[in-house]
Amino acid sequence: MVTPVRNIVIVGGGTAGWLTAGVIAARHQGRADFTVTLVESPNVPIIGVGEGTWPTMRSTLSRMGVSETDFFRECDAAFKQGAYFARWTTGAPHDGYYHPLMLPQSFGQVNLAPHWLAADGDDSFCNSVCSQGRICDEGLAPKTMATAEYDALANYAYHLDAGKFAPFLQRHCCEKLGVRHVLADVEDVLMRDNGDIRAIRTTQAGEVEGDLFVDCTGFKALLIEGVMGVPFKPCNDILFCDTALAMQVPYDAPDSPIASHTISTAQSAGWIWDIGVQSRRGTGHVYSSNHISDEEAERELRAYVGPAAEGLSARKIKIRSGHRETFWKGNCVAVGLAAGFLEPLEASAIVLIELSAKIIAEQMPANREVMDIVARRFNATTHYRWGRIIDFLKLHYVLTQRTDSDFWRDNVRPESIPDRLQDLLLLWKYQPPGFHEEFDRVEEVFPVASYQYVLYGMGFRTEVDRGALTRDASLASRAMRENAAMTQKLRAGLPRHRDLIDKIVSHGLQPV
Template identity: 60%
Template sequence: MVTPVQSVVVVGGGTAGWITAARIAAGHNTKSGGVRVTLIESPSIPTIGVGEGTWPTMRNTLRKIGIAETQFIRECDAAFKQGAKFARWVNGGAEDFYYHPLVLPQGFPKINLAPYWHQDSSGRSFSSAVCFQEAVCEHGLAPKLITTPEYAGVANYAYHLNAGKFAELLQRHCVEQLGVRHVLDDVTAVNAAPNGDITSVATAANGAIGGELFVDCTGFSALLIGKHFGVPFIDRSDVLFVDNALAVQVPYDDTDAPVACHTISTAQAAGWIWDIGLQSRRGVGYVYSSRHTDHEAALSTLREYVGPKLEALSVRRIPIRSGHRRLFWQNNCVAVGLSGGFLEPLEASALVLVELAAEMITEQLPPCREVMDVLARRFNQTFAYRWDRIIDFLKLHYLLSQRDEPFWRDNRTAASVPDGLQEQLQLWRYCPPGDHDFTSNKEVFPAASYQYVLYGMGFRTETRWHAHTMRQADRAREQFQQNDRVIQQALATLPKHRELLRKVQQYGFQTV
């Protein structure tokens, strides 16, 4: 007898739970009698609530589930994000910074400007020579105009958001607009069939809640994938050393204070500090390695960055265990969010992994139990690959630093560098990264992202080995000049970030 998948049970709320519930409910017509979606959320367990950085993928997620951009920005204290600025990562100097913008290099991928920039950079950073977005960010400008339709942009963009308010918006939208059943209750037991599948979860006040597919969004507790199924956790702290974060919400000095339109990541002796601008406040946190500093010294570093106002603010300490489950989908249970794993917040990979998981579950939701194992293997292969590639990309930031503190020296030891990344670096000393290096459709960071980080950190690719193939010098020169023209146009037309956010509050964007 074929067992159809008619009911999906999401255990756990927060951003991961509600995004997953929203994508499945919107994609499978829950409100009009399609696949039933139930979300069980404990009333006594708080969410982590510090995932404030997103990727441009969030625009598609919001569009897919039917939330207007104006509503999202108004209700989630959201601001625009156009990439990341890495300060003091190369040598620690006051003028040491580079950008990883969200706009691709000019002409990419039809022409790879990296070797031509190496040949004659004219003293300009790679990102400023090939992309207009660094100039936009340095001038504090928004990526669009108030007349630009929602989710469209002059420049590519993501968001900074208040994670708590975002979860509240998602919850309300799921229940009122998408037909998700919301159960506020504690899960007390997991009931299983002889074949190991979960048949239902027992709750304190609502009895047993059954389904054919269960999504574990219970955070670090990993109630289903970890505690019930016993899927082991693969620790990656041998590659990524940071294991603690001190997070604080910092109010602006006044209501007219500029809002940074990019994440600011400032390297410190034993880690780095994130600085994320929302409409009403900044989210600031020091991510550090307890093997290279202690709590009091870390707090002192954060105090030096934030200033005297830190004394009146509440600082949260958050443990970080970098790694992921050996499997993400076991039997009829799939882990999404922190239950599946976590990596430090550099490059904001946490939410995008949630989005990608929710998208794949939605688009390839097994119609019946009989094909679930096939889709589970595909899901596990896909996400094992994605986690490995993200770990490589994060390690790249540390590996290329010239800073001389023990934390940074230890990050350069060969034993801490994944073999695949070492091979790529060896290749890139003679050949600039290109799409040929990233042939999987499961890539998270494209070749352009590697170029921005490599050349921002001072890495050199020897162009003399390519002199006989560099036959597009005139076209490259045109692309550099075109980038300069786009910079001037953007600086002349784009509004200040704070100005656009106020206009969104007052007028809103054109709906599409």
């Protein structure tokens, strides 16, 4: 007898739970026989520090039917156009580079990296191939009031208040998408004879049965680890940061500029994030407790923030770097912190939630008989993505020239560098990242351009055969001229970041 999959139960709320609920419910809206139920404890606080997203969030919110104007008004949101990495290469005061969200000019037609290398000019790789670094330098927004919701003149993601985002998603999911919300504590998990979960028993609402259970219970991993017994695979031998101190800093004035990019500033044993939302800055020091004490780490954070830190408290968050050995077992799949966590260097936490929810929604098994096939595909894709994110985060550390502390020296030890990344670094010494086989997935979390921005932003050099560049020389030259013209046009036409946000909040963007 075929058992259809019709009742989805998400255990745990927060950003992971409500994003997953929204993506699944929106995809299957209109099916009378299909239900999405989210069960969360009324007594568990949200971690609430994931305040940076990837551009994928625009399509995710759009597919869910969320108004971008409402999102800005209710989630203290701001635009994010990339990240600026300060003091990662040499530690000198003016050492820094951008990882923008725009692809290089004419990307897909010509690889500009070898042409930029061969020119050996004074301008940075980012400025030579893309407009976004200069847009960020000048505090400009990525669109205008005439640009419709979710459309862009320069590619963008968001900064947001995580404490406001989850309740915003909750209201939308329940009011617009028909998600059933159960506020209750899980006291037991009831199993079937085949090892599947049949139901969860709650203190306040009794039994909640389901065909597929999504574990969004955070670090607790109530279902995937507590019930299904899936082990955790640490990667603290590669990524050393295991602690964060978070601090919310008010602006000096209501009209203070808002940076439209994340600022990541390297410290003696880690780095400090600085994220601007409408009403405040979110800052935090991510560090290795094996290389610095909590007290010294907090001193570095307070020194970075300056006089504004006086009287503010820092919240300590432990980071357990790594992920599950498998993500979907039986009829249980882990999403969010239950699946794993890495230091928030490139805003990978929320994008992994989005990508996981998208696969579950689009490949929703029709019945239990085919669920294991879908699970195997999900696990293969998700393992690949975690591996590539770990490689990409480590790339920021292995390219450093800093030798001023054990932390930076330890990060370049070969035994701490994944084999795949070592192979790529050797390859890239002689041929720049381009349209080769190293990035062949349809949905790479980080495209090849991201690797180029980090490599050449941090001073990596690739040996270039100038004779081999002749064929694409005119195309590359034209692309760089087009980039210069586009940069000039955007700088002249884009509004100040805070000015645009204020107008969105007051008047609203044009709906799609």
